[in-house]
Amino acid sequence: MAKNKLITPFVKWVGGKRQLIDQIKPVLPKDIAKLKYFEPFIGGGAVFFHLQNKHSIINDFNADLVNAYNVVKNNLDDLIESLKKHENTSTYFYKIRELDRDKSFADLSAVEKASRLIYLNKTCFNGLYRVNNSGEFNSPFGNYKNPNIVNEPVLKAVSKFLAEQDITILNGDYAEAVKSADEKSFVYFDPPYHPVSESSNFTGYVQGGWQEADQIRLKEVCDDLTKRNVKFLLSNSSTQFIKDLYKDYTIDIIQANRAINSVADKRGAVDEVLIRNYE
Incomplete structure (x- = not known):
């Protein structure tokens, strides 16, 4: 094939x-x-x-990564709709990045969490997914002109x-x-x-690291x-x-x-x- x-x-x-x-x-x-x-x-x-x-x-x-795979597999239309709502600005980026600092993060839907991960991955500096010891996403804004946030194909x-x-x-x-x-x-x-x-x-x-x-x-x-x-x-x-x-x-x-x-x-x-x- x-x-x-x-x-x-x-x-x-x-x-x-x-x-x-x-x-x-x-x-x-x-x-x-x-x-x-x-x-x-x-x-x-x-x-x-x-x-x-x-x-x-x-x-x-x-x-969060595994959730993204499952959402791409099972809820693609909802994911694409969510991704299209994101903004490529520093203010918006840090607002979305800060979501995992709040207890309400657990209440986000699977689609919302997957959309957030993909958005941050496409717009953060060097596309570097990184969390701190508390498990919070901490990569800075990448300041890219036209990041491909919604790669539909x-x-x-x-x-x-x-x-x-x-x-x-x-x-x-x-x-x-x-x-x-x-x-x-x-x-x-x-x-x-x-x-x-x-x-x-x-x-x-991943929180914790390897020894x-x-x-x-x-x-x-x-x-x-x-x-x-x-x-x-x-x-x-x-x-x-x-x-x-x-x-x-x-x-x-x-x-x-x-x-x-x-x-x-x-x-x-x-x-x-x-x-x-x-x-």
């Missing part, structure tokens, strides 16, 4: 893989189209939307794909999301990256999948800690362009790793 080129991420997410697809494709299983696809850290879903596997389970710990294509194929959308722990995987499955992990330095640590798209213990737990989940003959591919930063942790697996080093660094001249191409348990 020909792939629909309009089925692409509808939000920009930290560490998104859209620019790395051509480097990821060569290491994917040759029979991936026949396998059930799992992506437990879905984020913007660049790999998921590129592959367009008919049978997939996607998951994320970020409840993409939203409609994604909605149709999510609704018509066998796609399960989960909001929970990644280990739970892969429990049903078997030898006819493929799992792609794109977790919060291990920091290459203390100043480069960025896990602000070394979290990376070790993920590796144990990968070990369990291997014992169950489940193929997995994992992306992470090319740190010695990660390379030592996965020394028993196949590790490929690729280069990625990353724009997240407080020091402008430290942005640019950085090494990342693709780790897998298959040939």
Whole structure:
């Protein structure tokens, strides 16, 4: 079946893989189209939307993001109507951003919450979804002239794909999301990256962040999948800690362009790793 080129991420997410697809494709299983696809850290879903596997389970710990996926799937018309009401002004942006500081935020409808997330994602600085330790969105206004707040062609294509194929959308722990995987499955992990330095640590798209213990737990989940003959591919930063942790697996080093660094001249191409348990 020909792939629909309009089925692409509808939000920009930290560490998104859209620019790395051509480097990821060569290491994917040759029979991936026949396998059930799992992506437990879905984020913007660049790999998921590129592959367009008919049978997939996607998951994320970020409840607002998962709500947006469900609304795009089930309430597209209402979402588009809501998105069209937003204004690209600083005053309006901060008014919408501040909504999660109030208890009434819980009373917003699923459509209103999804509309807010997409609006803030399209209009905030660098499209950077970031929350503070209280779980409040804190990226500043981007001041863009014509942000594409309502990308109807993409939203409609994604909605149709999510609704018509066998796609399960989960909001929970990644280990739970892969429990049903078997030898006819493929799992792609794109977790919060291990920091290459203390100043480069960025896990602000979910409250709490990730530590070394979290990376070790993920590796144990990968070990369990291997014992169950489940193929997995994992992306992470090319740190010695990660390379030592996965020394028993196949590790490929690729280069990625990353724009997240407080020091402008430290942005640019950085090494990342693709780790897998298959040939």
